[in-house]
Amino acid sequence: MNKQLSKKQRFNYFLMNLISFASIFLILGLIVFQLVQTSIYQTVDHDLEKLATDQKFIQHQLMQTKRMQGNSPQLGKFDTPPPNNFQQQVILWSKEGEILNETELGSRFYDFQNLQLSTDNLEKIRSVQTKDSNDRSLQFRSITLPVENQEEVAYIQLLVNTDPIKGTVEQFKQILIICMIIFGLLSIALSYFLSKWFMKPIMVSWKKQQEFVENASHELRTPLTIIQAKLEKLFTKPNHTILEESETIALSLDEVQRLSQLTSDLLLLARSDSNSLTLEKEPVKINDFLNTVLLPYQELAVAEDKTFIIDLGEEQQLSFDKKRIHQLMIILLDNALKYTAQGERITVFSTVKNNEWSIKISDTGIGITDEKKTAVFERFYRGEESRNRKTGGYGIGLAIAKWIVDEHQGKIELTDTIPKGTTVILRFPVK
Template sequence: MIKKLRKKFILINMSLVTLVLLIVFGVLCFTNYKRYQMDSDIALNHALSEGRGSLLPRMEMRPRQEKLPINMGALFVIALDGEGNILNIDDSGVDIDQEDAIEIAETVRSQGEEKGLLRSYQLRYQIKKTEQGNIIAFVDASREINGMKNLFTASALVFAGGFLAFFVVSLFLSRWALNPVEKAWEQQRQFIADASHELKTPLTVILANLSILSNHQDRTIREEKRWLENTQTEAGRMKELLDNLLFLARSDAMQTPVVYAAFDLSNVLWSCILPFEPLAFERDVLLEENISPEISFLGDEGQIKQLIAILLDNACKYVKPKGKITVNLEKKQEKIHLEVKNTGDVIPKEELEHLFERFYRSDKSRSRKAGGYGLGLAIARTITENHRGKIRVKSSLEEGTTVTVVFDT
């Protein structure tokens, strides 16, 4: 899919570049052609307006509006009678013999137009009708023809060079522009694979339990209670996983509703800590709170509770036995700082940046024993971003692992 998308990107880009180049060079060639034609028309009109002998050199100055074009070629005029016989040739020094004049005049008459271009002779002409016959003025068009040929050649070379250069640039841009798409596509594929793998485990357990129950049809529910409880546990884990996946999917589609309302974040944090106190007591873990009172916050209370629960749950899962969990909440310079710290194993620095990726777990075996799926911190980051906040993790041997969330007030 990415390769097709990259090819489509290059095709569209090169089509637009080709169209622009064709328009630019087309306009350039057309304007130059019109300029050559206009210069020739001025010269021809000048020759026809002053009549025979007007092409000879003159010393007197001409008015500015009658000044001939600088790039005007050689001029000559042929006067014909009513029957098409040549009466006079005003060649202004140009060597035109009688036979050539007759041949050129016949060619002009065969075309049947008052003005035009004789490509075979490289001449432009214009006819003026008089009482005695016709006067045909000619101007050398070789400079025009050669100029247009050179312009076409230069345009073709520049077009080819520009096309090749833009093609190379398009290859680079296609990789650069589609890199986020490719990364997102790869993450989606990995997400689906990981989700399928995580769902497969509880499904396998549930199906195995049901198979055992179906083979023990003569036994009572009390006798098979452990299989039922195991099935219920796995079903609960599956529901939790599906809820998390649904939350992330809605967040990706920008469909996660955020209901903003003012609430006391300090009280919410106390209420979230309360359920974890018995768990900490059972594990002989010290739970310490440093919560500034009456910190007001504008946001979605339900999502903030979910965020706090994720951070506390991770802290309880990965704290060392007889370790310590510290929860800090304070307001610094119009910013709210929420910090959850636990004295657990040090997370390597190269793994810290991956902790917020979906299904990523620093210690997969330990995470499986703790019952995690690797989605908690991904959801925490999504909730934080929904509230225009920032979340980061640091880990050291002296202080343990600390997750810090900063909100603007």
């Protein structure tokens, strides 16, 4: 993937994440602000509704105004006025829109002298704004009720001052805006980080695919070149018999077989990358299974004048993919035989202990240096090009082996055999 395409894709991820986070924070902020504002004003509206339905309170206000005007007798004991609330005010209006209880309002009358009577939304709570004598803005929640059977008073208006509430809401709004800005900056940083994090597996996958194609092309080219050369050689000698060219034909067939095996391994790796391969686990008696796999290699080792020791523990039945574990053992045993000389020893040990199936394949061959123990599981890795060409390796076997072990939730480890050689340790959990 070229740098320009990579940057463009990363910018798209960044923009998508930023828009998502910004939208979430904005919507959440609006919801929180609306809920807080509604809940605060809801308390005020509840008090207004309670006063509007309190006939005793309303009658007291009307009678108090008449008394102040000399048109009503003294109040009885049952007409004791409710406690005075500085935030709550009552205004009595005439039909002409004049305030009738100027005396009761006292100094606060100047706060309402600019207030106009509105009869458009009777018996409904609404917001009212006016200015006091100092030209300061005042906020109220108000409800206006019509008054019947009264000569002068036509309407009674109940008001609750909401300036403290408005101040609280404004302060909360400022805090919320600051928090939104902070979270906005955090969302930018988080979007940048996530865009980089999202691109990482894509870049790794792209690099992996590119390396796979390059290495596969390189490995396929060698056997194809050999086969082509051998076939062209046959055309230069059209009169030769098959017997005379048997060596050339045998070498070509050998390369065809190697090419077929390489193609199968490459296909397996490609399928493992796409997660299209699944394990087919079944109950298997491990000692019978291992003997079937190991005996042919034991005979081959004897033929090559090598010692092959098999040490199997108590017979047990475990569940695993028989085909894949067989393939795993062949890869490891092939390597053990390839890199041991005549007179050297190969030992295979198997045991089930502490809910773990352990297999150790040890040899006294050339060994592997510490810096190469991790690298050998990489695809197409070969420590020595000439040696692997000689033994027919392509550097794919141990990569496949590690994939098989990982799919079984196991572990594979390389250690040194004392005094020389390599030991492969396999550990599989027993469920």
